[in-house]
Amino acid sequence: MACEIDPVKAEGFAGSLVEMINQGAMSIMISIGHQTGLFDVMAGMEPSTSKEIADQSGLHERYVREWLNAMVVGKIVFVDDSSTYYHLPMEHAMFLSRKFPGDNIALFAQYIPVIAGVEQKVIHCFKNGGGIPYSEYVRFHEVMAEDSGQTIIGALFDHILTLIPGITQRLEKGISVLDVGCGSGRALIQLGERFPNSVFLGIDLCKEPIEKARKSTEEKGLQNVFFHQADLTSFRPDVEFDLITAFDAIHDQARPDLVLKTIYDCLKDNGVFLMQDIDASEKVYNNLDHPFGRLLYSISTMHCTSVSLAQGGMGLGTMWGTERANRMMRQAGFNNVTENRLPHDPMNCYFVVSKNCTNTQASLIELEEIDD
Template sequence: MDTAVTAPAIDQARLEAFAMRAIGDIASAYTGVMVNLGHQLGLYKAMLGAGPLSSQELAQRSGCAERYVREWLNAQAASGYLDFHAASETYELGAEQALVLADEDSPVFIPPAWNMPASMWADEPKTLEAFRTGRGVAWGEHDGRMACGVAAFYRNGYRASLVPQWLPALEGVVAQLEAGIAVADIGCGHGHSTLLMAEAFPNSRFFGYDTHAESIAEARRHAAAAGLAARAEFDLARATSYPDRRFGLICFFDVLHDLGDPVAAAEHAARVLAPGGTVMLVEPFARDRTEDNLTPVGQLYYGGSTIICCAHAISEGGRMVLGAQAGPKRLAEVFRKAGFTHFRCAAETPFNLVFEVRR
């Protein structure tokens, strides 16, 4: 019997296009290293509002060696992160680029996000073992840059949207916060979301819970520095065991899909929710069908979900491993199983879906 396998015909144009796409992805990874250098060394800050600068001028302003600075500038210009003026051989950080690279309060400030892929590379041995054995990797087992990168990346997005947009999209919640209720922030991390609400609503009390001790310690430091420790408390607790304070609002900010048993977390929320209370569920933007998530945002979230979200859920027993691209139907089913009867998408951004959930 002839068992020879016929080689598939190769579309040369498609091959070349895909190879260039792969090279582009490698180049973007290099760019991430350059962005982190620019952030850590203060190069972007030195260029902010300065107009066109030569490599020598930037070296003097930043206190760095000119030959390194020159090569870094060319790398940034080649990637489109800086503008190059050929006539004067100078480089400029434009206003739009500055919002992304230099303004630490901008909702699109991106440099800290590069800590996450750096952590993924550092954690490669753990990930390889997880793939081969099926075991989980808990949040606290990751390289320390993971928690710092995630906290800094989400902080500005929450600052831009949480109080002015997301909370007002929930029926009656702002009035309750102004009058004074207890609020739980589940998986609070470094406490940025908790403190944004505490600052905006002084009559309410806020309680942040997380299983990562280092993040809780950091949240307490942030609260003290902001003068909010009297009305924002942070404690170690799981999503299924934090204290019953008859919460008027329970928040899950980009965390439900990380949990090993999201239904149990929703059931606990139902037990400790005050009559007339609301669960605010914020999740990564996703549609219900895989084919509708094959986008740059999906690429980002599926990659992060592989290394971080699914791995942590599995470390917690993995009864239901949602992943970061769960989609509205699967999320609604979680709360339906927990006894909730109201599930509504209240707001969305290119990166998040915000749901209003009630019993």
């Protein structure tokens, strides 16, 4: 029996597809505006010609003009009736310019060209299985570092560390800290500068960010921050730590279960594990209204699932879910998991996990008594 087609629904869906394709194209244009600094130049600038904007940006006018026209039809930039003077309203600039740290959404647009760069390789995986290693993703570590700089670095001391009662005082006294999946080490370096009595170790699977982290440490002359390239699926540090952190790193691991077990084993009795990871459900139906759902499932398909499978891993993907995260932490041995959401970061959940203690506050009190 032939299916009847509702022409109104069909036309509406076709229109939505056209809009999706248009918005996808605009994502690349937004990424270019962010990377070239055009949004930063135009933020607060009076209506100007394409040449004036290009001169101010140090860029070629012809490309700037075409980019501006894309911004105009995308209703991001306004232009006068003569199509001569372009203007970025402040209501738009505050979400596009680096002049407004913490509110800049434009940096997330960079993920689109990054994952698009491996499209053909991912299609090959669709047909043949397997995955794509981190090394194939051009600029991924750079974009992740900028992403972390906005969501983690800017909020680290005033919002994130305060989730663990008493931890700032203990860091000032001096404790040992491990950062899992440290990337280029921006968070760890900030901590090392702020708390010279504590010792910090960052571990990451990839060589490129570790080398960058070491260089930054040397340039700053830090003697209490160290970096090591290793896969925590099989590598276990020969020391234990008072505090272990993992910022947006666990779901990418080949075997998150084994990494969480290593974290548990490396944590001192009554130590604390702080994990930032994606705030979503393992059940896709519960993510229908997720504000970043389409982006995150796309990144999961094109990157997170693939890099895990490339290592022969579980391929849990970006949207592994807070439910699964809780189960896996408990299976690793943790018995006290607390979830926290922060206003500045609608994409992530912050898990505070204590070891061998029914209460994180009590854990820290006991540690302070031991130190005294």
